[in-house]
Amino acid sequence: MPTIKDVAKMAGVSTATVSRAMMNPEKVSEKTRLKVEAAVAECGFSPNVIARNLRRSESKTIVVIVPDISNMFFANIVRGIQKVALANAYKVLLGDSIHTVEQAKAYMDLVRSKQADGIISLTAELPAEVRQGSELPLVMACEYFAGFPVPTVRIDNRGSASRAVDYLLDIGHRQIGCITGPMENPICVDRKAGYQDSLQKMNIAVDEQAFEDGDFSFHSGYSAFRRLQQHFNMTALFCFNDMMALGAMKAAIELGIKVPQQLSIVGFDDLLFAEYTDPGLTTVRQPQEEIGITAANTLVKVLQGGKANQDTIIPTQLLVRGSCVSPSK
Amino acid sequence: MPTIKDVAKMAGVSTATVSRAMMNPEKVSEKTRLKVEAAVAECGFSPNVIARNLRRSESKTIVVIVPDISNMFFANIVRGIQKVALANAYKVLLGDSIHTVEQAKAYMDLVRSKQADGIISLTAELPAEVRQGSELPLVMACEYFAGFPVPTVRIDNRGSASRAVDYLLDIGHRQIGCITGPMENPICVDRKAGYQDSLQKMNIAVDEQAFEDGDFSFHSGYSAFRRLQQHFNMTALFCFNDMMALGAMKAAIELGIKVPQQLSIVGFDDLLFAEYTDPGLTTVRQPQEEIGITAANTLVKVLQGGKANQDTIIPTQLLVRGSCVSPSK
């Protein structure tokens, strides 16, 4: 593997000139530039980026901490991040924290050890130290901590949930069950508040029996619905994500409950599959790739020393598909 | 940010000793080790891994080239890779090639520039140079080139496809449609051969009208089925992956064709969703995480200078679910 020295020798110039010819071609005469380029081509030189990184003390790498890469929702966001990273000559180091704080911490340490320049976290399951405002270049996406002084890209969870429930109320539902996520998660608190807002606007009392907790997995949606349906009589169901909505749909069908005739269902996220179930799932669309793109742009700005927006809210959209109809009397 | 020098000064030893105390604690006296540890703790020293990498000329990073990270099939494999990487102190750099050779090449260059130690490619869409046997530490998973002298982890595509079609024949189907992938892809050629093997064993002529090409996407499955059903009369359908099977299922339902009563469907992969459709999708299970784990173990062995298996075949399994029944006469 040739080094910059070899190229310098071949081209009959100094290593500094080789470096310049490659990094700032305009700072070098046409003639020497060509000599250098020829030498580079001849010996197949490829600069050792580790050495460059050391010298410039930057790694041109960003870490993305994901709680679960096999979750399509996150994968789509990662894709958006990837696009922006690439366009700005950053690499993306994938950090699947598998929902553990220890893993997340390990990935954050990559910045401390200079292996990465910054972090985008798609999870709030981060070490406590971080929340006290450590000075790492960090951008949060989707999730957030209240009062966490870090640029965050997210949606209006409360308003979006409310819009979904408004829709169910509009078409006549009054008994609306709700499968939530883990309630220690701020975005779940927000979505629940949105559900309550809608009922209160219509002067409908909020029945605590209407709720069951899930953990965002298909399976938890399935079992939450089976529990819920035993103690709450409903004509419609609002789920905090699509996976749980699909699980609930499966459970309903198994119980002989017809969707949507006997039970309308609304999800949240708009995964690819939401369109393909039968009936298609009405859901709150989160523009996943756009969230990723925005988060990455924000981090890039931070890394360039710019002042980034503290909070960017990405608009959502209620997608009405076949899974909801007016309740039969 | 403190460096090793600062620690050395604080502990009253040389930088060499600090380095030893951290890397080879046994080569240092108990007493100095404690001094060093105290100093490290006090100033919050974290070694600059870039400098270490430069010195040792390794990066402890592997690149995974994925044609599409938002495809759950690949995401699951990445997860397996991630586990092994972590256990061996490697980081995983995510390379989403978005099905382009140029992107793939850019990611492969990370090895040349010493930013990564090795590559796992989940796509065969690689630059031509690579196929001539460049000397990069590379492991292929899932896909392969015939005669490509590189360790490969994959399944028996031909046998697995044949087993699926055998099953359809066993339960009485004789008119079996087939939605393939892009036929320039060797694994598609293999799966098609498996389909043909099965029919030939039963002395059933292979009708070219039975095939339609897809591109592994849901949408292509949907439209391929609409085309296929116009020129081929079938009681069963074999799809080269689950996504296309789901697309075909959707199209069938829209056309008023009852699944499985009027059309049995078999997929390939066993995505999470295959279990959750209604009816559940009968499919050839590829142990995705295991493929990732095996590929990563193979690469680690290569990187350690060991001789890796040239070809590892991971067994598949036919999962029978509700989407197949015997044809009604």
Added chain:
DNA sequence: GTGAAAGCGCTAACAA
């Protein structure tokens, strides 16, 4: 067991 010194491959002042 420990320290001095060399150097991984590159970039960036500073001179010329």
Added chain:
DNA sequence: TTGTTAGCGCTTTCAC
């Protein structure tokens, strides 16, 4: 415009 020089922060002989 170009070369000289001095490191970036670490590991690793090689002496002691």
